[in-house]
Amino acid sequence: MPRPTKPRWVEFLPSVTYFKPAGVPMAELEEVTLGVDEVEAIRLKDYLGLDQEECATRMNLAQSTFQRILTQARAKIASALVDGKALRIEGGNYLVSPFTFECKDCSYEWQNTGQHLDTPACPNCGGFNVEFFRKVPVSGGSLRHGRGRRRARHGRGKP
Ligand SMILES: [Zn+2]
Secondary structure (H helix, E strand, C coil): CCCCCCCEEECCCCCCCEECCCCCCHHHCCEEEECHHHHHHHHHHHHCCCCHHHHHHHCCCCHHHHHHHHHHHHHHHHHHHHHCCEEEECCCCEEECCEEEEECCCCCEEECCCCCCCCCCCCCCCCCCEEEEECCCECCECCECCCCCCCCCCCCCCC
16 A cells, blocks of 8 residues: 655745647647646756756655656656656645745745745845745754744744
8 A cells, every 4th residue: 555645845835737749739738747746746857957966855755756746747748748648737745845935135035935946036125135035944963044033943833
């Protein structure tokens, strides 16, 4: 019996979620579905070119689990390309990574809102001198981007 998996952390929610081959009638079209977590694995490893350890840490996964997701995602994309299938991005077991932002101009702090992580403008002063860091420590300590204060442990909000 498969164990329930813990959510994979993603930092990116794709805005385009359907890719269709040209010239194939809908009736003949087969489809593969990639989860948002699988797209994140591809993005970190193949698009950003990060090493596997960094990828696994950013998705809050063991390296072996990350490798499995990546392999599965690549196989699906290969199947779409070779067999001419449509590709749908949908579902997956994921959470948007918990990040805290801090404005270096006015010291305002806020958390991500569940949207993908671009460098946001400060909601307080509108400045772009913003740094972000993980609020929730992952195994091996919290992964911080830039400087940031370590905060008390916190729940991720109420369900
Ligand atoms: Zn500010």
